[in-house]
Amino acid sequence: MNSPVSEEPGRVVVRLAGEVDLEHAPGVRRLLLDCVGRGKDMLVDLSRVDYIDSSGIASLIEALQATKARGTGFGLVAVSAQAMRVLELARLDRVFAIHADLAAACRSGT
């Protein structure tokens, strides 16, 4: 699991990679909540996530709720097939703003 973070004007982009599982979800949760604290819109790139489970999804939900509480935006970008399947199973594909790529997310204003 590695998770580079880049800041752009008005938004922070977190790129998750590898396996977001019970072992790594606590670190991902801390990272996402830290990024929420920067007070910018947030995009999470899931294109290189090979595996995500309920604990990883819980971290994304917590970050989504934290951004809502702060009045900032939250979106998922380039969701991998495995991650999309898990989001669909949880019916969260209708809850998260999901963008094909970073450019599409930027166009949408997230």
Add this chain to the structure above:
Amino acid sequence: MRARPDGGGRVAPATGAASEAMLFDLHFPARADRLKLARAGVMAAARMCGFAEPAARDIVLAVDEACQNVIRHAYGDEAAGDMALTLVRRGGSLVVRLRDFAPTVDRTTIAPRPLGRIVPGGLGTHFIRAIMDRVAYLEPPDGCGNLLEMAKVIPKQENASDELTG
């Protein structure tokens, strides 16, 4: 982690059950950092049974979530214990048995959260039930711990090979 490819599973099939073909039997510490190993085994076993990759990945998720429930809820704050994961092929199904040695869990408290409530947590049980065709808690042979059995029917086309039938 100890693999037991000899078919010496800790949980024997119920008397009168269809014959089983052992795929693998792992006994490992109930720790988050061991789940990757279990997932690799489940993926290989599911593919060996003939499940297409998307279905195999679903099964991996269901088994992983069941293992997580053992770690987080059965053992909880107690000193980590062990669990035993057994996969067999039985009567056209892939059958997964997960045994732990924690205090017996009150099964009435095990329920997925309503999906309409967007809150962190509570999704694992939903995933298990959505993916697997049959999910049941069985009585452990010696009355100790918890025993979850899940089964996934191997689709006809994928079930064509009788290589693994017992």
